[in-house]
Amino acid sequence: MADNLEPTPQPADAIGAAVAPPRRSEWRRFARVFFGRKLYLIGFIIVVIIILTAIFAPLIAPYDPLVTDLYATKQGPSSEHWLGTDQIGRDVLSRIIYGTQISLIIGFSAVFASAIVGMLLGLVAAHFGGWVFAVIMRIMDALMALPGIILVLLIAGLAGGGIGVVIFALGFGAIPGQCRMMCGLALSVKQNDYVLAGRAMGMSNWRIMLTQIFPNAFPPLMVGITMGIGGVVLGEAGLSFLGIGVMPPTPSWGGMVNDGQRYLLQNPLLSIAPGIAIMLLVFGFNMVGDGIRDAVDPKLRGVL
Amino acid sequence: MEAPQNNVLLEVKNLKMYFPITRGLLRKKVGDVKAVDDISFEIKKHETLGLVGESGCGKTTTGRCILRVYNPTSGDIIFNGKDISTLSERRLKEHRRNMGAIFQDPFGSLNPRHSAGGIVSDPLKVHQMAAGKEMNDKVAELFNLVGLDPGMMDRVPHEFSGGQRQRIGVARALACSPSLIICDEPISALDVSIQAQIINLLEELQEKLGLTYLFIAHDLAMVQHISDRVAVMYLGRIMELTGTDELYENPLHPYTKALLSAIPIPDPIAERTRTRIVLKGEVPSPINPPSGCHFHPRCQIAIEDCKVTRPPLRDVGNGHFVACIRV
Structure with a gap:
């Protein structure tokens, strides 16, 4: 009995094994789709440049972003100040470069914090079902029913400004979305044997x-997380523009747009330059998100 | 409770599994799906009990109740002399080790993000039965046992064929050296040629490791081949339960007769003269099953009394149980 147990691998199976692709191909396919499309590649390059800018800001920035020069205010672009200076003589380019740090810190922290909390709640709701599901999802519905910006304004307004508060407010506002997405995906993954x-x-x-449901529900969520970073940066800009975001001397893109709008006719670059920076970052992260979505979507296999 | 007979591994007594149907905001209960409606049977050590029936008759639910994936509405599940039907998850754990499960869909039953070796080692990790090098050796041993190359441990499920995946499923079921394996339609999703391989593998393993199987299926020929005894289910109840040869040669219940008459005979002359009992109508809904005997609306020999009394599963001699008052 034991003897004919050993040679059981059958011809049909053996063929299957020979044809079976190596595991690496999964990544290669991902890379092929992701980097194969120009738009995604451009988005990816923008994101990489932005991240590098944030990391090496002190090396790249030509001036200290906080140092004022009252003899050179509201200057236009020149060889000394490529993007000019603001109303109290600070170098706009340096402030945008340092602002990258703030934007990314806020973007990443808020999105990751909300993703962890939201996904955990979504997983728990989907896995346990019943009243746990009902309670968690009704709370999320209630949070979603509040217009996002009002919720954020409320938190930021009550707690005052500052980076921590902005991260908390924007992250909190993003929890229901993450929770809903996770819950929906987990409910479908849960059906598997x-x-x-x-x-x-x-x-x-x-x-x-954590080991069975999460790994299978997570890949599509990557898209939401990546795109969420763009959304949060936009939210931070909005808060700073309204004056309850990052506190003044710290360079923040939204704050710069706000500061510049008073001098829009004299030096439009003061608002436009940080505006373009915001736009590029949001565009970059959205493209990366789109790229990930297409690359992990099994239905697009073969098409792309 | 009577003393458990020594050669009985699993005894199911009056098992009921009702799924409540709720409606409205307040989840008011409006009825039950009576998936399993008061069934009793036992499985002896080293035997294979086949459980057959149409889709939706409750055979899979029965298997899942025994695995305690579902919590039965009522009834006892006595495994190794201990009632596990109401044990808490913590107390249940030591019993789970002694039960394995093989599932129908070889694509859905393996986590696509884990390696084959990781999947097979899951039960060992859960029950902390091995770790590190020892676990690796154990997994390799299991791979050999089910006829897979241990060199393929690092591959993910989608790199295997259907038959190979089902072998991974078998290896996982065997990981903790269980005594009972619930095979929930283990071959229904496979090609015919692969079906035979898996059946042979299961038979070899049974002989080698002294396993006991609950073999759930709807393929009567396969069940006849692998089972020592067969239970026929219809709409949540067992209609007939007896030794395989007895069942196929001398079916007593009208439902069993109808089922068996549907098997084609691979002999043209015999096939031409084969009389088929064609059942009228559809299987009634388990939400609102017929009164008395569940089978009476479709039964050819039903009498008035069949609508009133539920026929008990009674012994008509030689361990041949049948639930019909007309036999």
């Missing part, structure tokens, strides 16, 4: 959620 197998072998709820 491998989740059933996990329960039958006695896996704990947390183990099932």
